[in-house]
Amino acid sequence: MSSRPWFPHSGSGSTQPPTRPSYRPPHLRRLPHNPVVDTISEKLYELKVTTPQEEEIENAYSETAVESTGTDIPAAVASFEDMGFCTTALSDNIRRCRYVRPTPIQRHAIPVAMAGRDLMACAQTGSGKTAAFCFPIISRILVDKPQKTANNYNRSHQRSALARPRALILAPTRELSSQIHDEAKKFSYQTGLKVAVAYGGAPIVPQLRILEKGVDILVATPGRLMDMIERENVSLQNIKYLALDEADRMLDMGFERQVRKIVQQMGMPQPGARQTMLFSATFPAQIQRLASDFLTNYIFITAGKVGSSTNLIAQKVEFVSDMDKRDRLVNLLSSQDSPSKNSLILVFVETKRGADSLQDWLSRAGFPSTVIHGDKLQMERERALKSFRSGRTPILVATDVAARGLDIPHVAHVINFDLPRSVDDYVHRIGRTGRAGQSGLATAFFTKRNAPLAKALVELMQEANQEIPTWLDEFAKNSYGGGGSSRSSHYEGSDFGGHDFRNGSYGDYGNDDYSSQPADTAAYADLYPAANMPILNQAGGHIAYNFPYAANYPVPDPHASSSYGYGYNCGPVVASGWD
Numbered sequence: 230m231s232s233r234p235w236f237p238h239s240g241s242g243s244t245q246p247p248t249r250p251s252y253r254p255p256h257l258r259r260l261p262h263n264p265v266v267d268t269i270s271e272k273l274y275e276l277k278v279t280t281p282q283e284e285e286i287e288n289a290y291s292e293t294a295v296e297s298t299g300t301d302i303p304a305a306v307a308s309f310e311d312m313g314f315c316t317t318a319l320s321d322n323i324r325r326c327r328y329v330r331p332t333p334i335q336r337h338a339i340p341v342a343m344a345g346r347d348l349m350a351c352a353q354t355g356s357g358k359t360a361a362f363c364f365p366i367i368s369r370i371l372v373d374k375p376q377k378t379a380n381n382y383n384r385s386h387q388r389s390a391l392a393r394p395r396a397l398i399l400a401p402t403r404e405l406s407s408q409i410h411d412e413a414k415k416f417s418y419q420t421g422l423k424v425a426v427a428y429g430g431a432p433i434v435p436q437l438r439i440l441e442k443g444v445d446i447l448v449a450t451p452g453r454l455m456d457m458i459e460r461e462n463v464s465l466q467n468i469k470y471l472a473l474d475e476a477d478r479m480l481d482m483g484f485e486r487q488v489r490k491i492v493q494q495m496g497m498p499q500p501g502a503r504q505t506m507l508f509s510a511t512f513p514a515q516i517q518r519l520a521s522d523f524l525t526n527y528i529f530i531t532a533g534k535v536g537s538s539t540n541l542i543a544q545k546v547e548f549v550s551d552m553d554k555r556d557r558l559v560n561l562l563s564s565q566d567s568p569s570k571n572s573l574i575l576v577f578v579e580t581k582r583g584a585d586s587l588q589d590w591l592s593r594a595g596f597p598s599t600v601i602h603g604d605k606l607q608m609e610r611e612r613a614l615k616s617f618r619s620g621r622t623p624i625l626v627a628t629d630v631a632a633r634g635l636d637i638p639h640v641a642h643v644i645n646f647d648l649p650r651s652v653d654d655y656v657h658r659i660g661r662t663g664r665a666g667q668s669g670l671a672t673a674f675f676t677k678r679n680a681p682l683a684k685a686l687v688e689l690m691q692e693a694n695q696e697i698p699t700w701l702d703e704f705a706k707n708s709y710g711g712g713g714s715s716r717s718s719h720y721e722g723s724d725f726g727g728h729d730f731r732n733g734s735y736g737d738y739g740n741d742d743y744s745s746q747p748a749d750t751a752a753y754a755d756l757y758p759a760a761n762m763p764i765l766n767q768a769g770g771h772i773a774y775n776f777p778y779a780a781n782y783p784v785p786d787p788h789a790s791s792s793y794g795y796g797y798n799c800g801p802v803v804a805s806g807w808d
């Protein structure tokens with residue numbers, strides 16, 4: 230739905246194969262403000278749209294338990310009409326999106342945000358979190374007084390203008406930023422608000438040219454935003470609304486230092502003077518603790534169990550040897566309805582090299598496929614996603630760069646060719662299917678090397694009422710920390726996987742997506758009680774542990790996601806302590 234063409238400015242929704250000879254980032258494509266074009270686009274949208282039916286949404290989420298904690302919690306609201314949005318334009322856009330009824334997280338989070346309260350919200354993948362933060366931002370900005378400068382920028386600097394957005398939405402990957410940008414533009418269509426995007430991998434100057442025209446809502450990846458702030462192209466002084474999508478990832482070790490700097494040291498108003506909203510499908514308690522620095526008197530909402538997958542996804546786990554994986558994949562791809570436009574298949578692998586190699590092999594075996602990972606040029610990444618979305622290549626081989634947030638209609642099957650290290654990453658990966666009330670299938674290839682994940686996987690599958698193979702149960706019982714909850718214990722620092730992370734190809738958030746900053750020591754406060762924290766220096770592929778107690782503590786892997794030595798998710802968080 231994020232890509233449907235009623236909104237003429239959306240750059241990522243074309244169903245055409247990528248035949249364009251020269252690359253232009255989505256936000257630079259022609260933006261016709263032509264009422265005739267708009268009407269035609271809207272008609273096309275009416276014809277083409279295949280949104281989930283109201284009953285599907287209703288059935289899918291009717292049993293979702295929602296828990297809110299905090300003080301003076303605004304009551305949930307059951308319909309968009311009663312949310313108190315200040316403009317009919319927003320309501321019209323919601324209608325155009327064919328959102329008939331709010332999802333549970335929207336019912337609970339939107340009233341909280343509309344009341345101006347800070348918010349930490351955790352809801353299952355595909356359950357509509359983007360709208361839950363976009364709608365209140367749009368509505369509340371419109372109620373605020375207009376900014377003094379006509380276009381909320383000023384030319385105080387000769388070389389370029391200083392943009393002063395009023396809302397900032399941070400996201401971890403370029404593709405997700407671009408998707409949120411498209412969504413926010415759709416939602417604010419004809420409201421007069423200006424929405425812009427800034428992410429790395431694309432030339433900065435064209436992005437600045439857009440910002441110079443004024444921006445109300447800026448969607449950005451941290452790296453590119455910092456660049457712009459440091460170059461004095463963007464000021465955060467006017468930020469009144471801050472949203473962190475995939476907030477646990479944004480405060481994970483790869484990003485925390487940058488995000489903290491942006492939020493606390495670059496002129497943004499302090500908590501209390503701005504409204505802050507954090508959203509994710511997973512929220513480890515340690516990350517909640519870090520995040521609480523950004524919030525004031527906030528309300529904590531969970532829709533469904535924290536970090537659990539949705540019951541809409543049927544999960545299967547197969548025991549295979551590394552050598553048999555490819556054969557097994559081919560069997561899988563051949564045994565079901567052939568991958569097609571309406572039945573896309575997403576295959577996750579661990580490394581960039583592995584992704585290239587598997588995609589090449591699949592293509593040669595006659596399976597139309599494409600590949601996305603952090604070493605690809607941005608142009609190639611966008612092209613791959615388009616080709617996948619359109620069904621031209623209905624198989625996408627991907628690293629974790631595609632694991633979070635991407636909303637691609639018709640992904641019917643997610644295959645974890647390589648399982649991730651953390652169950653949180655597994656939750657996000659499989660969450661690319663089974664979205665907005667639709668059902669989906671997820672298959673994982675489990676090898677001996679995945680033993681440390683067994684316990685967490687079993688817990689997760691049990692929570693989602695999935696059938697657990699006996700052999701997996703055995704692995705869970707015999708694996709690390711048997712008997713305890715592996716979702717609150719660690720398996721990092723073990724001999725898991727035998728990966729050498731100095732090769733730089735382990736884990737993948739790519740260039741600007743995932744900051745190459747050394748691990749932020751503050752994130753380890755719990756695990757490393759000593760004041761001296763580990764400094765992981767990857768220069769030249771050499772790892773240095775500048776930490777006197779390194780021998781005594783498990784060493785976190787800066788490439789592995791959620792790879793705190795102390796665990797990645799505390800399971801169904803009872804929303805106390807950090808709420």
Ligand SMILES: Nc1ncnc2c1ncn2[C@@H]1O[C@H](COP(=O)(O)OP(=O)(O)OP(=O)(O)O)[C@@H](O)[C@H]1O
Binds near residue numbers: 352355510635664
């Ligand atoms: N109220 C609604 N009615 C129908 N569809 C909706 C509604 N809200 C959102 N959607 C659709 O549901 C899909 C998933 O929404 P979204 O991408 O915001 O999920 P999410 O919770 O952010 O997922 P993730 O955790 O993977 O980032 C989108 O296609 C969106 O357009």
